[in-house]
Amino acid sequence: MVVVMSPDATDEDVAHVVEKVESVGGEAFVSKGVVRTIIGLVGDIESFHHLNLRTLKGVADVHRISDPYKLVSRQHHPDRSTVWVGRPGQQVPIGPETFTFIAGPCAVESPQQTLEAAQMAKSAGATILRGGAYKPRTSPYAFQGLGIAGLEILGAVGEATGLPIVTEVVDARDVAVVAEHADMLQVGTRNMANFGLLQAVGDAGRPVLLKRGMTATIEEWLMAAEYIAQRGNLDVVLCERGIRTFEPSTRNTLDISAVPVVQATSHLPIIVDPSHASGRKDLVVPLSRAAIAVGADGVIVDVHPTPETALCDGPQALLGAELRDLAQAVRRLPDLVGRRPAVAAGAVS
Amino acid sequence: MVVVMSPDATDEDVAHVVEKVESVGGEAFVSKGVVRTIIGLVGDIESFHHLNLRTLKGVADVHRISDPYKLVSRQHHPDRSTVWVGRPGQQVPIGPETFTFIAGPCAVESPQQTLEAAQMAKSAGATILRGGAYKPRTSPYAFQGLGIAGLEILGAVGEATGLPIVTEVVDARDVAVVAEHADMLQVGTRNMANFGLLQAVGDAGRPVLLKRGMTATIEEWLMAAEYIAQRGNLDVVLCERGIRTFEPSTRNTLDISAVPVVQATSHLPIIVDPSHASGRKDLVVPLSRAAIAVGADGVIVDVHPTPETALCDGPQALLGAELRDLAQAVRRLPDLVGRRPAVAAGAVS
């Protein structure tokens, strides 16, 4: 930590800061400049936080220097992690060696629609099935998902197709029932800072897919992952899904740089959601290609057998030729960045 | 709703849209331009949503024309509402005739700190006490609030000072216990889109203070209020607390225009939080003055007897001279915009 004194700070002000720092066992190194004095702090950062240094007389600013997250940081865990999703013997990896293709319908609407979407996804090369039973919607008048009935459909379709299931949980009270039916719990963009939910999924004994808040900095996102990790669950996969900017031509702006930025500071795997980032199906294939090339550990994509009748996000769901293009990209491109498509542990690639 | 066809749409494409609209009982008015055709839809907007018109062949875009919220809209409720906070006989209004000053510590730390802060607030003219027992924090390592012990302290201090209490609830599972101790439930910026929590506070039988999501549009914010209203609770007060922008000199950017914008479209009262918007105590007084002048229905401000030792947001808490300046502004300025300071129903102004 660095304390910057204001130009009119007195020697007493500086001495008072030093004294405070030393009172909690820290060391303070004073650099007296022509205009300003700065003080470098060495010691336990948590104890410094409690000093409220910013409120002391003569203090202009306080800069934090180290990363505020620990368990998810690469600092003491230099190797990037692999998270395994699915039942023993059928687990699919998400990590640095592979490229994982996750696909499925935005919302579970019926057994048939879910099964068809799952078969489309599987034929295109997907090895994990996504699908929403609980849908957080901006409007209270929009379709909110089938709830438990949706979970049961997902479970059955997962059984039938052999694909592990990832599905969103939006309320801490639902974590137990969702964990019963799903192989991986998704925390959505609107709930990234719902700390009660983060703690609940941290306790649930399932891998977690943590979407970036649409206006969260990368640091805040990693802090949200830290909440989960703190409960003893390090099986967290991050998902970049676009951030809110002034540009209106896409629903959100895919922050593709977030992939290498996260990989430089955290050991957690990170995938990309081009469907929700853009909201436009004509962008899903080029953005998926970009995700592979930039080094993402996977993509998660909306598919729907009949987008015309979809109850949620139909305009971004892939079908036909676009899905074939995506399948081809997922088969061919990962090799160029030194990865292989991720398949279930027991499966033949 | 207006459907915009792409330049290469055929007559069949247009006919197909018209047919779909008519199939759910709507009317479609076709305007054929030189380059594009547009179709105006008249009828039930919910049924149009289910048509997924954006996925039809030849459709370039679909524009929504009417506001998506209903219960909180001024359209069928032209008079602005007043929300009353506190026990019968001691209720304080928040609404168009008055200016309500809410103050207190960011976090409840101890009985004494809370009582002192409440007395400071009251002397400065505040008529509602704020204070946090549950604190949503970006870092899992930061102080998370005293929980139920904090609620009890708040209740006792409210009793002692005669001030109604507003406090934040961060988890749907805590709504009942918070509603027992507090006169008004606050939903914080990080939970504005936590729809389960919105529904729970909608059911709790207490007025709600709904902070704007730090990256929510005004429309999304009013949709969040609609979630609460839908459960039968129209006693919702909105609170503008700054939005996230690229400007780093303040913690957030106070969107002062949101006050008249909201008042033009919704009947709900709206107040301003200059402490969290700016994160700087030197800005709290000028921004509070601006809030009064722009026509806000109140302000909510952090005060703390000893900011140096505050466990949360010390740098923005007012004290001494600044608090006196604020007290003076709150006494003098509301009159200039045709308002009087809000006092409890039975109190002598």
Next chain:
Amino acid sequence: MVVVMSPDATDEDVAHVVEKVESVGGEAFVSKGVVRTIIGLVGDIESFHHLNLRTLKGVADVHRISDPYKLVSRQHHPDRSTVWVGRPGQQVPIGPETFTFIAGPCAVESPQQTLEAAQMAKSAGATILRGGAYKPRTSPYAFQGLGIAGLEILGAVGEATGLPIVTEVVDARDVAVVAEHADMLQVGTRNMANFGLLQAVGDAGRPVLLKRGMTATIEEWLMAAEYIAQRGNLDVVLCERGIRTFEPSTRNTLDISAVPVVQATSHLPIIVDPSHASGRKDLVVPLSRAAIAVGADGVIVDVHPTPETALCDGPQALLGAELRDLAQAVRRLPDLVGRRPAVAAGAVS
């Protein structure tokens, strides 16, 4: 300046940084932490810039501590400045004692329209006339202003009404001719970082109204003012006119906090443009009230005798009742924040 070393930096890396700093006559204070080492630099900041410290081995980050602007800073010029606009004997102040009301049409369209707008402005209490002869427009197909003919109209109307003139200049090649006809040169939001233009107006011998770039930080804005000041012209008035954010209900988001933030760090006067900030005439009066209350040194507002036929920004031009409301606010409110309306030096208030 503070150099933050990465956790894996070696002692040699640290020594190399120290050596570099000392090679240009600076001092380096090393604080060795458990995880990281930080180095505080004392000396001439410009010479440190040339070291490219960020590229050195083991360096994780470099933080600048002091403000990068000098001439416009309050550090060596603690009193806030007053800028005088107009010919000797008729000068109108913009500064900390007064509140200056500037009004006029967005674009000069004809002698009659300009004269009528000027009379409206004057009756409402304005003491400086604004009007555009050169209009920077996003579309090459939109009205671009009357050019020199417009300057001549402005000059004549200024003469007739006794109001000093402020008008925009968009090209360094036009500075001389604009300075002949106008009392104050405006640099618009799109040109805030047009450094050739800034230098040209710095040389022109007229006070300058410098609008904030719609996506400029306050620091970048003050650096733009520094460009003008560097040419020997310290008569610069800043104008906050809204920044670009994600909120669509106003054209821009008025950053009202910029007023006290600028006043805390720079001695230059700062005014507010509520018309361009919001793009909505129903917001101009409340935002003007907020500007006065927050402590701005003035406002600049669009008025037009017949907004229906305006060639530019008609929807935001005031007329009739709204203009009367604004006139009343400008007469009554400044007194509450210790200011008087600004009138020409020789005029009777």
Next chain:
Amino acid sequence: MVVVMSPDATDEDVAHVVEKVESVGGEAFVSKGVVRTIIGLVGDIESFHHLNLRTLKGVADVHRISDPYKLVSRQHHPDRSTVWVGRPGQQVPIGPETFTFIAGPCAVESPQQTLEAAQMAKSAGATILRGGAYKPRTSPYAFQGLGIAGLEILGAVGEATGLPIVTEVVDARDVAVVAEHADMLQVGTRNMANFGLLQAVGDAGRPVLLKRGMTATIEEWLMAAEYIAQRGNLDVVLCERGIRTFEPSTRNTLDISAVPVVQATSHLPIIVDPSHASGRKDLVVPLSRAAIAVGADGVIVDVHPTPETALCDGPQALLGAELRDLAQAVRRLPDLVGRRPAVAAGAVS
């Protein structure tokens, strides 16, 4: 265009709008809804703009439907364009069949540094040389470029290496001299809305590289290109270089989606600048890979023989291993998206 009436608009208000539209030769199609009436306009959009419909009584909103740009639109020019850069017989294409690699130093500092950087660029496979002689800098105290001396160095190095030159012009008064020495004129991010400069480069008879304003929407960017095209110059290449967002870990946020979005609406080529987008050299290679994969027509990258001593943007300049990685990506990846590396017309690939 679509006019949306407010809920309380009268029949007279609607009739007045219709009359206005017909008065300029347009047609108005009225759709009367339960709550609101909307009016579809057909005819010449420019004449509608002059009606200021938004100021008419009863009008709530006016939506533009068609794109505001014409010459750069794909609507009447469905095939994507190729722009050729360099002297006859040595021209390098930028367009849909190829992938063009442009590299060079951020700023020209000396003949030797420029030559070495050019040789590095060429060895890595670059076929156009970039280099800045005029540098727009936020600080008036920063290095502003060598000016004409820099242009002469660039010319000589271009001669020596056989590489066509692209360089920035920041002032309309310099366009002629820059066009004498350079093969392609760059308009930088800060000048994207400097309309006088856009017109000057439109008249200069050289292809133009138009960088996106750091806070410009894609539509505003295409309107800037339209300014150039209007002067008869359709040889415009767009360059995505990151937009300003709230995320601090990169200097800007690369809007990778802009590539397919632009390609869907404009026939102009579009390239990506990963160096300025990220400001971090560790991100240049992954972002360049992403640019190729998403379908960009090229990249432009900073290289410098000794980044430690660079006078501008040293921290983002590539060297050694990173440059080799980039060279390999540029050689191998374009083929996967159906492109070949762009070489000079007469050169052997």
